[in-house]
Amino acid sequence: MKKVTLLFCLSLFLLNLTPAFNGHWEGLVSKEQLTAKRQSRTKSASTPADTSTISSNQGMGEEKTMVVACDLTTYQSAIKLAPSDFPYTSGSGITVSATSNTGTLPNTAYPCGGNSFATSSTAWWLDDVNDLITLTFSAPVTSLSVVINGTNDGEIFTFNAATGTISLNNFCTASFATAGAGNQLECITSPGTFGTLVTLNNPAGSTVYTFTHNGASAGSRISLLDCYVAAPPPVVDPVNNVQACGGDMVPAIVFTGTTGATFNWTNNNTAIGLPASGNGNIATFTASSVTSQQVANIIVTPVLGSQTGSSVTFTITVKPKPTLTLGTPTNPSICGGANGNISFTTTNLPNGIYSLNFTGTGSPKNVLVSGNSFMLLGLGAGTYSNFSLSLNGCSATAAGPVTLVYPSFTWYQDLDGDG
Known part of the structure; x- marks a missing residue:
């Protein structure tokens, strides 16, 4: 009987020493132990x-x-x-x-x-x-x-x-x-x-x-x-090269690619009339009136959040635009003849043979440009207008009109028959 009592008391003693399980940490951790653990x-x-x-x-x-x-x-x-x-x-x-x-x-x-x-x-x-x-x-x-x-x-x-x-x-x-x-x-x-x-x-x-x-x-x-x-890096779709003539409007260039991306671009040749850098689409701008061909490399880089994607490059080429200015016309020297002419002066037009289009009899005609001038030859009486010629896709125009006439004659009747 004493042996049983001793074991029962020992069991109670051990139970009182066991920390309460708090339902959170594995094992048995008392609140005091947890506090000490935090502070340590x-x-x-x-x-x-x-x-x-x-x-x-x-x-x-x-x-x-x-x-x-x-x-x-x-x-x-x-x-x-x-x-x-x-x-x-x-x-x-x-x-x-x-x-x-x-x-x-x-x-x-x-x-x-x-x-x-x-x-x-x-x-x-x-x-x-x-x-x-x-x-x-x-x-x-x-x-x-x-x-x-x-x-x-x-x-x-x-x-x-x-x-x-x-x-x-x-x-x-x-x-x-x-x-x-x-x-x-x-x-x-x-x-x-x-x-x-x-x-x-x-x-x-x-x-x-x-x-x-x-x-x-x-x-x-x-x-x-x-x-x-x-995140997959943002992308920008390829952009076609652009060609323009000096003084002309360059249409807006719209970039496409990853939705939500910002498209930053740089331009290595501001002589074309475009700033050195920008972001977003390139708005319509007027190409500079250049006297020699200018090529700009435009590099477009997509950015989305903290990611930068691979760049694409395209070119904007601005070519000199020729000009035409009407000079002095010369009427045909004989009736029914075709030896009239119209003179022109030009800019940005190298020496050479060009096809000149116009409204009037005989269009088009080849003309020989030399020293920024040429003559439109072989014209009869009539009205001529809307002159144009092209160089590398850039057109020079002059509106006119120019009217050529045959020479006038005074007719006398031989009444006395002496010729």
């Missing part, structure tokens, strides 16, 4: 993530094949990155580095909505309003996913990006909901402790993302998954 951490926003714990990360030694976004059906096959795994290069070739001022915790899986959510074997511990995790990617990322767990009602995670706007999906809606501007995730179920996947979507893309916590409850674990996705 040293945090510095400028120090890298804790690398003192060697990660036995699931899949780190396997081939990296996750180069698409995770969802609730694929996340369990993704590599979970521990703080000591950074910098890390994914199967997509993008490298991510991390800095944090948080502590770390070993993982325990937590459920939500029929799924189990486990972080890396060692995970960041977000439990304070001053906690900050910063991820820096080698290329803009439009989608990334994290697993959080050990989360209680009222905990809020805030996700920010250096560029773009974040929205959240792929989380367990049974216990979590978005908050704030849509970039916050809040645990909304009590009692219980939960886990979830959450995907950050940022169509504009960013190279820098940050995670923070509202400090509620005892905090949560969080791990990045190797299923972050780079």
